[in-house]
Amino acid sequence: xxxxxxxxxxxxxxxxxxxxxxxxxxxxxxxxxxxxxxxxxxxxxxxxxxxxxxxxxxxxxxxxxxxxxxxxxxxxxxxxxxxxxxxxxxxxxxxxxxxxxxxxxxxxxxxxxxxxxxxxxxxxxxxxxxxxxxxxxxxxxxxxxxxxxxxxxxxxxxxxxxxxxxxxxxxxxxxxxxxxxxxxxxxxxxxxxxxxxxxxxxxxxxxxxxxxxxxxxxxxxxxxxxxxxxxxxxxxxxxxxxxxxxxxxxxxxxxxxxxxxxxxxxxxxxxxxxxxxxxxxxxxxxxxxxxxxxxxxxxxxxxxxxxxxxxxxxxxx
Numbered sequence: 001x002x003x004x005x006x007x008x009x010x011x012x013x014x015x016x017x018x019x020x021x022x023x024x025x026x027x028x029x030x031x032x033x034x035x036x037x038x039x040x041x042x043x044x045x046x047x048x049x050x051x052x053x054x055x056x057x058x059x060x061x062x063x064x065x066x067x068x069x070x071x072x073x074x075x076x077x078x079x080x081x082x083x084x085x086x087x088x089x090x091x092x093x094x095x096x097x098x099x100x101x102x103x104x105x106x107x108x109x110x111x112x113x114x115x116x117x118x119x120x121x122x123x124x125x126x127x128x129x130x131x132x133x134x135x136x137x138x139x140x141x142x143x144x145x146x147x148x149x150x151x152x153x154x155x156x157x158x159x160x161x162x163x164x165x166x167x168x169x170x171x172x173x174x175x176x177x178x179x180x181x182x183x184x185x186x187x188x189x190x191x192x193x194x195x196x197x198x199x200x201x202x203x204x205x206x207x208x209x210x211x212x213x214x215x216x217x218x219x220x221x222x223x224x225x226x227x228x229x230x231x232x233x234x235x236x237x238x239x240x241x242x243x244x245x246x247x248x249x250x251x252x253x254x255x256x257x258x259x260x261x262x263x264x265x266x267x268x269x270x271x272x273x274x275x276x277x278x279x280x281x282x283x284x285x286x287x288x289x290x291x292x293x294x295x296x297x298x299x300x301x302x303x304x305x306x307x308x309x310x311x312x313x314x315x316x317x
Contacts, residue, residue, distance in 0.1 A: 245284025
């Protein structure tokens with residue numbers, strides 16, 4: 001298929017692009033490089049530097065599908081500057097969808113987020129949980145999900161939203177490198193990499209087995225496979241939503257132990273009070289993805305940490 005990947009110079013977009021190319025697809029990456037990296041675009045993909053707002057200029061009727069990763073995604077920034085998130089994530093996505101509709105493109109896969117659910121009091125989280133985002137980032141992603149439902153119903157678009165939880169790991173030279181890093185695993189690995197002296201653990205008094213917060217971690221390679229399956233099984237006039245996770249909760253202490261094992265570093269950590277708004281447990285149910293896509297994760301926490309560590313060592317980041 002001839003495909004367009006928006007945000008393909010970013011972390012997840014670059015991994016998925018590499019998988020699409022290996023699967024024999026023709027891929028054009030579109031990225032404005034505001035947070036992505038030109039050297040992260042896989043060899044073999046065409047590259048267009050543009051905003052998604054200008055989709056009418058880079059889409060064409062011969063495109064078979066769009067995979068949409070381009071978005072601003074910092075929760076804290078979204079609270080301080082919500083206007084950026086509505087303008088980029090929502091207004092930009094609307095322009096992209098209008099161009100998709102105008103060219104008659106039938107397949108659309110959207111990088112959504114577990115932030116759509118907010119802080120539900122049930123675990124594991126299924127797609128039947130009522131969305132209740134608690135920040136502008138989550139609001140903006142849910143708005144796009146709602147747009148996709150309407151476009152599928154009215155215009156026959158075959159759309160899939162993939163809501164993922166915590167993603168980690170790497171695929172060869174394609175890995176995680178954010179100017180502002182908010183994710184636990186790369187931040188922990190900065191200690192053995194010599195970029196920090198000590199790690200930080202926020203909250204040791206949660207109602208969990210070891211007192212630290214429990215989260216669901218998914219390898220980016222497994223995540224990418226789900227995008228390829230979603231694309232292949234797209235159905236006109238249908239908007240599907242899938243949660244993607246391992247279905248297994250790992251505590252912060254579990255992740256810390258895995259990082260120590262993989263790196264061979266003692267990785268000292270300081271304990272701090274809980275951060276406001278951090279729930280005790282967030283774990284996804286991926287039963288619907290297994291049933292309808294035939295997808296389930298194959299790589300566990302140790303592989304996630306090992307591949308992330310390998311990427312940091314090889315890239316010097």
